[in-house]
Amino acid sequence: MDTAWRYGFWAAALTAMLLSWCCVPELISPPFEPGDLRPPAVVDWRSSAARELRIAFDEAVRAELADFACAEDVGIAAVQAGTDGRELVILLERDQEPGKAFSLSGLAFDLHGNATSFILPFWGHNPRPAGIAINELGSVASASHPDALEFYVKSAGNLAGLAFYVGLRGDYDHRYIFPPCEVAAGDFVVLHLRPQGIESERDELSDKGSSGGLDATPDAWDFWYRAGGGGLPDKNGALSLYDTPGGSIMDALLYSDRGADSTANYGGFGTASFQARATAIVEAGAWLKAADRVSPGDCASSLGITSTRTLNRGSDSKDSDHKDDWHIVPTSGISLGRVNSDAVYNP
Ligand SMILES: [Ca+2]
Ligand SMILES: [Ca+2]
Ligand SMILES: [Ca+2]
Known part of the structure; x- marks a missing residue:
């Protein structure tokens, strides 16, 4: 009797426990919510x-x-x-x-x-950046005329920290950051991109006449790109100038010998890189295009450019961000460090 009662008791208790377990709502973790795990950029x-x-x-x-x-x-x-x-x-x-x-x-x-x-x-912050613009392109080199670029000073100030790019900020082959140098409106600045590495090639920080070297002149400010390999693309390129390396675009030059009818890949530009740079410079507001999509026909024409037939703005250095500001000068018309020639090369 006792034994039977004990079995009955434990059987009932076990059943009750099982029943109560079945009725206890299962503890479910809330779904994993990661929230913001990404660091700021x-x-x-x-x-x-x-x-x-x-x-x-x-x-x-x-x-x-x-x-x-x-x-x-x-x-x-x-x-x-x-x-x-x-x-x-x-x-x-x-x-x-x-x-x-x-x-x-x-x-x-x-x-x-x-x-x-x-x-x-x-x-370092430059409180008075000089206003300068790309003025003459010597991109096709010879032994006596290595790659060089002339800038025209539109407004006086200091060159410190102005940044020139073969390409543009964030997408470039070469970058040159100017050292401190006070320049006056009307001055010319020449950046020599393939120096010979000779002692007489000096950056002219205070004396326009202190540098020797190929295409250096006594009346313009000469600077030398010493990082190596600093050539300019011969006939198809995108160049830009910024007020600081992380700053705003001041000027640009797109040049091409492909023309508006180019059927080359990448919108006629021939390479994805050239098309991307041209598009970015137009979108930055530094160059004008004729249609919805920028084409090689929007670039200043480099047809006929040689080491002495450089690509030039007019003698007034007018800058309307348009290809028509530019022309190729006749043979021997190169004028690095001097006012540009208005004579036009006729093939
Ligand atoms: Ca000089
Ligand atoms: Ca411009
Ligand atoms: Ca010139």
């Missing part, structure tokens, strides 16, 4: 004043002064939030030296705590 940066740097991100960020360091002796005084919270403003203790390269390292967090660290190159 730097989208732009620049020296914005003598004692100020700005770094823009793709989302709101915060940062601590202690996480920042600067290689140059400018001293970091504060790190503040800028526009929309998407920008950091780095305040410096001392003025930057115009055009001088330095780097800044730092750490920024988005509002979910994702961190990104960065080391960014800066060029």
Whole structure:
């Protein structure tokens, strides 16, 4: 009797337990929601004043002064939030030296705590950038006329940090950043892209007459690209000039010998790279196109260009961002460092 009762009791208890387990709602984890795990990304940066740097991100960020360091002796005084919270403003203790390269390292967090660290190159803020434009193209070299480019000074100022690209900012074969040099309106500046490496080739920081070398002249400012391999594309190229390496486009030159009827691939440009650069320069507002899509016919014509028949603006250096500003001068019409010839080469 007792045994039977005990079995009955435990059987009932077990059944009740099983029933109650079955009725307990199962504990289900909520679906995994990753939230924001992506760190903020730097989208732009620049020296914005003598004692100020700005770094823009793709989302709101915060940062601590202690996480920042600067290689140059400018001293970091504060790190503040800028526009929309998407920008950091780095305040410096001392003025930057115009055009001088330095780097800044730092750490920024988005509002979910994702961190990104960065080391960014800066060029000392130039408070008075000279207004210059590409004026004469010597892209087809000979032994006595290596690749060179002339700029015309439209408005006085300092060249420090102005950046010339074979290509454009973010997509280039060569880049040259000008050193500090005071220039006057009407001056000419010549960048020699394939120096011989001889001692007399000097960057003229204060004396227009101090450099020797091929195609250097006593009355123009001569500079020498020393990074090596700095040729200009002979007949089909996209060149650009920016107010700082991370800054705004000041001028550009698109040149081609293909013409509007070109049936080459990539919209007539022949290469994806040339088409992409031409399109980007037009979209940046530095060159005009005739139709919806930029074509080689929108480029200044380089047909007939040689080492002494250079591609030139007119003698007035007029700049309307249009191919018609440009012409090929007759044989021996090259005028690097001097006013351009208005004579036109007739094939
Ligand atoms: Ca000179
Ligand atoms: Ca222009
Ligand atoms: Ca000239």
